Amino acid sequence: MEAPNHQWRKIKNVMMQITTLVCAILVITPLCLLFYHLLSSGISALNWDFFTKLPKPVGETGGGIANALVGTFVLLGIAAMVGVPIGVLGGIYLAEYGASWLNRWIRFGADVLNGVPSITWGMVVYALVVVPMKGFSAWAGGIVLGMMMIPLIMRTAEEVLRLVPNGYREASLALGISKWRTILQIVVRTALKGIVTGVLLALARVAGETAPLLFTAFGNRYWNHNLSDPIAAVPLQIFNYAISPYEDWHRQAWAGALVLLLVITLINVSVRVLTRDRFSQSTH
Amino acid sequence: MANALNPSATASQPPAAMTRRKLGDRAFEYLTLLMALAVFILIILIGYELAHGSTLSLKKFGWHFLVSSDWDPVSEEFGALPFIFGTLVSSAIALIIAVPLSIASAVFLTELAPRWMRQPLTIFIELLAAVPSVILGLWGIFVMVPWLRTHLFPWLKSSLGFLPLFKGPIYGVSMLAGGIILAIMIIPIITSVSREIIRSVPGLQREAAYALGATRWEVTRIAVLSYAKKGLFGAVILGLGRALGETMAVTMVIGNRPEIAASLFAPGYTLASVVANEFTEATTDIYLHALFELGLVLLGVTVLVNALAQLLLKTLGGPEIKSQH
Structure with a gap:
C-alpha cells in the first residue's frame, strides 16, 4: 500500500518541478522575442543620420530623431530639477527625523503615489501647467516626469541613508556640529553613491514614459528653441511612428526603441553591478 | 531640544551662535518635513485637479455617467461604461494569464531552480520590468498581433468556438x-x-516539512506557499493596479472601439487609452470634462487597489520580520 503512494508523490514532485520550469520558460519567451525583434529590426535603421538629422517630411525616407534624443535629455534635466531636491530632502526627513507613525503614513503615501497611472499624471499637469501657460511645453513635460520621480527617489534615499552607521552621526554631533550640517556633510556625503544610484534608476524609469508626455510635452518635428514650446521625446516619437502607416517610419520606430531600451538597460545593469555588494550586505 | 534640557551646554557657547544653530536646525527639519509631505500634497492635488477638471461632466451626467454606454462627442452624450468594461475585462484576462505563470516562476526561481540559474534569471526578469510600455506596444503591433491573428486566434476559434467568448x-x-x-x-x-x-x-x-519526509514540491506547497498566501495575494493586487492604469501598450493593440462585446476577439477600449487618444482632440468643454471624469474614475480605482496591495504586503515583510535579522 505504501510503496505506490510513495511512488506517486515522487512522480508528482517531478511533475510539479517540470511545470514550474515550463512556466518560467513561458515567462521569458516573449521577452527574449522582444529583444530579438528589437535587435533584428532596429539595427538596420541605425546609422549616423538617425542620431544627427531631423525627421524628414512625410513620404521621404531617411532622416533621424536627433531632436527627440536631445528633447528626452532636456526633459530628464527638468525632471531632475523637480524630483531630486524634493525626493532627497523628503528621504532625509524619513531617515533622520520623522516620528514613526508619520513616517509610516508618508511611506504609504509614496507607495500609493507610485501606483498612480502615468496617464492621470499627464492630465493633472495639463491642468496645472499647460492650461495656465496656454500651450504645451517642455516645462510641462519635465515637471510631470519630475513629479513621477519624487516617490521613487524618496524611498531609495531613505533606504541608503539608513545604512549609514549611527557612529558617524554621533561622532559629528560630539564635535559640536549642528544636526543639519551633520546630515548634509557627513550622512548624505557617506550615502551619496546610493542616492545617485536611486536618482539614476528613477531617471531610467521615467525616460521611457510616453503617456504623461502626450499632452504636456506634446512632441515636435523640429528643434525646440524655447522651453515654453512643445518638445520632442524619444518615446513619443516611437509611438507616433509606430501608429503611422509609413514603412520607413516603422523602421525608425524600431531603431528608436532599440536605442531607448539600450540606454535604460545600460543604466539598470551598471547600477546593479555597482551596488551589488551593498545590497547583498543589506539583505543578510 | 537637547540644549534646553542641558543648561551647561548652552552656557559654553556665545548666545548668538546658539540661536543661529538652533534656527538652522529647526529650518532644515521643517524644510525636509515639507518635502516629505509633498507626497500628500501631490495626492490631494491629483484628486483635486481631476475633480475640478470634470465639474461640467459631473454636474450634467451625475452617476448616470458610470452606467451609460453612449460615447458621442458630436451630440455631447458621454458615458463611461464601455471603458470601465474594457479596463476590467482586459485586466482580468491579464491576471488569469499572469498569476499562475508568475507565481510558478517565482517558486521556480527561489525553491526549485539550480543555484547557478537563479541570479541570472532574476536579473533578466527584473530588466523586463524596466521595458517601457511603448516599446512593448510597438512589438505588440508588429509581431504579436499578426501572430495572434494567423495562429492563436484561429486555433482558439476552432477548438473553443462554441463559447461566445471565442466567436465572431x-x-x-x-x-x-x-x-x-x-x-x-x-x-x-x-x-x-x-x-x-x-x-x-x-x-x-x-x-520542519522536510523533517516530516515531504518531497520538494510538498515542502513548497505546505510550508512555503500556504505561509506566504497573504503576501502573494498582495503581489497579485499590485499587478492588478499596474494593469488597470497601463496606457500605451494597451492602446496600441486593443483596437480602440467603445463597445461592449461578448467576444474577446472584438476590439475594446480602456479608460486610460481613451484619454490618451482623445484628449488632444477634445474640442468642447464638456468633452474635455468627460475625459477628466474618466481619469477620475481610473484614479479612484487604482488608488484603492494599490492601497489594498500595500496593506496586504505590509502585513508580511513588515518591520516585525526585518527586526529578526
Whole structure:
C-alpha cells in the first residue's frame, strides 16, 4: 500500500518541478522575442543620420530623431530639477527625523503615489501647467516626469541613508556640529553613491514614459528653441511612428526603441553591478 | 531640544551662535518635513485637479455617467461604461494569464531552480520590468498581433468556438490582445514581488516539512506557499493596479472601439487609452470634462487597489520580520 503512494508523490514532485520550469520558460519567451525583434529590426535603421538629422517630411525616407534624443535629455534635466531636491530632502526627513507613525503614513503615501497611472499624471499637469501657460511645453513635460520621480527617489534615499552607521552621526554631533550640517556633510556625503544610484534608476524609469508626455510635452518635428514650446521625446516619437502607416517610419520606430531600451538597460545593469555588494550586505 | 534640557551646554557657547544653530536646525527639519509631505500634497492635488477638471461632466451626467454606454462627442452624450468594461475585462484576462505563470516562476526561481540559474534569471526578469510600455506596444503591433491573428486566434476559434467568448470575426487587435500584452507587462512585477515574499519565508518552515519526509514540491506547497498566501495575494493586487492604469501598450493593440462585446476577439477600449487618444482632440468643454471624469474614475480605482496591495504586503515583510535579522 505504501510503496505506490510513495511512488506517486515522487512522480508528482517531478511533475510539479517540470511545470514550474515550463512556466518560467513561458515567462521569458516573449521577452527574449522582444529583444530579438528589437535587435533584428532596429539595427538596420541605425546609422549616423538617425542620431544627427531631423525627421524628414512625410513620404521621404531617411532622416533621424536627433531632436527627440536631445528633447528626452532636456526633459530628464527638468525632471531632475523637480524630483531630486524634493525626493532627497523628503528621504532625509524619513531617515533622520520623522516620528514613526508619520513616517509610516508618508511611506504609504509614496507607495500609493507610485501606483498612480502615468496617464492621470499627464492630465493633472495639463491642468496645472499647460492650461495656465496656454500651450504645451517642455516645462510641462519635465515637471510631470519630475513629479513621477519624487516617490521613487524618496524611498531609495531613505533606504541608503539608513545604512549609514549611527557612529558617524554621533561622532559629528560630539564635535559640536549642528544636526543639519551633520546630515548634509557627513550622512548624505557617506550615502551619496546610493542616492545617485536611486536618482539614476528613477531617471531610467521615467525616460521611457510616453503617456504623461502626450499632452504636456506634446512632441515636435523640429528643434525646440524655447522651453515654453512643445518638445520632442524619444518615446513619443516611437509611438507616433509606430501608429503611422509609413514603412520607413516603422523602421525608425524600431531603431528608436532599440536605442531607448539600450540606454535604460545600460543604466539598470551598471547600477546593479555597482551596488551589488551593498545590497547583498543589506539583505543578510 | 537637547540644549534646553542641558543648561551647561548652552552656557559654553556665545548666545548668538546658539540661536543661529538652533534656527538652522529647526529650518532644515521643517524644510525636509515639507518635502516629505509633498507626497500628500501631490495626492490631494491629483484628486483635486481631476475633480475640478470634470465639474461640467459631473454636474450634467451625475452617476448616470458610470452606467451609460453612449460615447458621442458630436451630440455631447458621454458615458463611461464601455471603458470601465474594457479596463476590467482586459485586466482580468491579464491576471488569469499572469498569476499562475508568475507565481510558478517565482517558486521556480527561489525553491526549485539550480543555484547557478537563479541570479541570472532574476536579473533578466527584473530588466523586463524596466521595458517601457511603448516599446512593448510597438512589438505588440508588429509581431504579436499578426501572430495572434494567423495562429492563436484561429486555433482558439476552432477548438473553443462554441463559447461566445471565442466567436465572431478575427481582426487581430482585440480585447484578448490587450489582455495578453498586459499580462506580459505585469508578469515581471508579480514575479519579482512574489520572489521576495517567498524568500522571506523562514527556513525553519521548510526544514520542519522536510523533517516530516515531504518531497520538494510538498515542502513548497505546505510550508512555503500556504505561509506566504497573504503576501502573494498582495503581489497579485499590485499587478492588478499596474494593469488597470497601463496606457500605451494597451492602446496600441486593443483596437480602440467603445463597445461592449461578448467576444474577446472584438476590439475594446480602456479608460486610460481613451484619454490618451482623445484628449488632444477634445474640442468642447464638456468633452474635455468627460475625459477628466474618466481619469477620475481610473484614479479612484487604482488608488484603492494599490492601497489594498500595500496593506496586504505590509502585513508580511513588515518591520516585525526585518527586526529578526
